[in-house]
Amino acid sequence: EVQLLESGGGFVQPGGSLRLSCAASGFTFSSYAMTWVRQAPGKGLEWVSTISLSDTTTYYADSVKGRFTVSRDNSKNTLYLQMNSLRAEDTAVYYCAKWIGGSSTSLDYWGQGTLVTVSS
Amino acid sequence: SYVLTQPPSVSVAPGQTARITCGGNNIGSKSVHWYQQKPGQAPVLVVYDDSDRPSGIPERFSGSNSGNTATLTVSRVEAGDEADYYCQVWDSNFDHAGVFGTGTKVTVL
Numbered sequence: 001e002v003q004l005l006e007s008g009g010g011f012v013q014p015g016g017s018l019r020l021s022c023a024a025s026g027f028t029f030s031s032y033a034m035t036w037v038r039q040a041p042g043k044g045l046e047w048v049s050t051i052s053l054s055d056t057t058t059y060y061a062d063s064v065k066g067r068f069t070v071s072r073d074n075s076k077n078t079l080y081l082q083m084n085s086l087r088a089e090d091t092a093v094y095y096c097a098k099w100i101g102g103s104s105t106s107l108d109y110w111g112q113g114t115l116v117t118v119s120s
Numbered sequence: 121s122y123v124l125t126q127p128p129s130v131s132v133a134p135g136q137t138a139r140i141t142c143g144g145n146n147i148g149s150k151s152v153h154w155y156q157q158k159p160g161q162a163p164v165l166v167v168y169d170d171s172d173r174p175s176g177i178p179e180r181f182s183g184s185n186s187g188n189t190a191t192l193t194v195s196r197v198e199a200g201d202e203a204d205y206y207c208q209v210w211d212s213n214f215d216h217a218g219v220f221g222t223g224t225k226v227t228v229l
Binding site: 035037044045046047050059061062095100104105106107108110111112113 | 206
């Protein structure tokens with residue numbers, strides 16, 4: 001059974017940093033690209049970042065570019081999101097999601113999310 | 121950046137058909153995916169690559185994509201289909217980026 005378990009969320013002041021983790025199991029983690037998606041309270045889904053299966057290519061939304069860094073450790077089956085210079089507008093539930101594979105750009109499994117609150 | 125526009129809400133009676141649109145410039149040239157999200161839960165993929173269904177998703181969920189509009193159709197709507205629905209594409213024309221639609225709240229009357 002595919003499982004994605006996010007952790008690392010919490011309360012942080014503006015300008016602070018957090019590192020989110022996503023522990024994967026039930027599939028060959030190194031064979032799939034992974035994505036972070038966030039959802040502000042009461043709002044829609046927002047794509048944040050994607051990392052290729054071999055960690056060689058990363059993509060970021062303009063809203064987080066230069067502040068967030070996505071990485072993965074295939075030996076630990078874990079995805080990360082380092083978030084620096086946090087702003088109030090970064091407050092959201094952060095989901096990690098697995099790409100379905102092949103040529104499709106869809107996300108077939110999602111974690112339950114971890115809440116990040118940025119406030120003074 | 122690429123923009124996907126969805127109607128904020130759609131209402132449908134049980135047993136009827138709900139159609140949720142997703143508008144984007146020449147969206148027919150892209151692969152569109154659809155997610156269902158119920159309150160307090162993570163999104164669930166219901167249609168991918170315009171019209172394919174993941175295993176476990178009922179045949180009542182179908183998709184189409186042409187021109188500037190993609191459509192998710194839910195046939196024989198049930199109370200359990202009440203949820204938010206989001207379309208999504210991968211925009212590889214300029215900045216490679218994921219893009220989600222604005223979301224549609226489906227209410228079962």
